[in-house]
Amino acid sequence: MSEPDFIVPPPGLVPGAPEHGRPDSAEGTVRAERALPAFRPPPGIRPPSALPIASPSSVAPSASPSTSSSAIAPPAPAAPASSATGPWRLRSADGIEFPVLDRVVAGRDPKPPAWLQRATVVTVPDHTRSMSKTHALLEARDGRLVVTDLDSTNGVRIWPEGAEPTDLEPGVPAEVPLDAVVLLGDVAFLVDRAPADSV
Structure with a gap:
């Protein structure tokens, strides 16, 4: 009697085929169907890239908002080279646009606190x-854009493409990567850099 040319493993040693209806890890990371509600990038703006952001939980909370750059999380990885090197700029699909040259308090009818006069x-x-009347503080710090929720009712979120939106803790600054979407309440802004000659 001849021996078979292969060895049959004992039962249970070889993993079974994947179960149907259970997504594998590759399918679980696909978010193509997820889109920012009612947000269209302004004309001529490329969609957000998949740049990571610092999680607000990695930022040490403080008793009052601080202007020290050490109070924010480490910078995100460098963005791809861009021809725009001017000031940070926020633009909405409705045509609202404003630069962030230093410190900006944004809201429906902002009344900055004394320390932000x-x-x-x-x-x-x-x-x-x-959006709250005094919703958020946006700051240009050392070449980075930082946003702080000023205890708004509906919060501030940072939403890079390919990631879940991050809800910020009030009073805790967080860095915003280039080409991310910032939501102040339900108002969405695409973050980019203005051309250098626009200042």
Whole structure:
């Protein structure tokens, strides 16, 4: 009697075929169907890239918002080279646009607290009233854009493509990567750099 040319493993040693209806890890990471509700990038703007952001949980909370650059998480990896090297800029699909040269307090009818009296005030029309009167502080710090929720009702979220939106903890600054979407309440802004000659 001849021996078979192969060895049959004992039962249970070889893993079974994947179960049907159970997504594998590759399928679990696909988010093609997920889109920012009612957000269209302004004309001529490329969609957000998949740049990571610092998680607000990695930022040490403080008793009051700080202007020290050490109070924010480490910078995100460098973005791809871009021809725009001017100031940070936020643009909405509705044509709202404003630069962030230093410190900006944004909201429906901003009334900055005493420690922000020298900040630029930007009033954002919001007919849905999802944005608080004094909603968020945006700061240009050492070549980075940092956003802080000023205890708004509906919060601030940072949403890079390919990742879940991150809800910020009020009073805790977080870095915003280039080409991410920032949501102030339900008002969405695409973050980019203006051309250098636009200042």
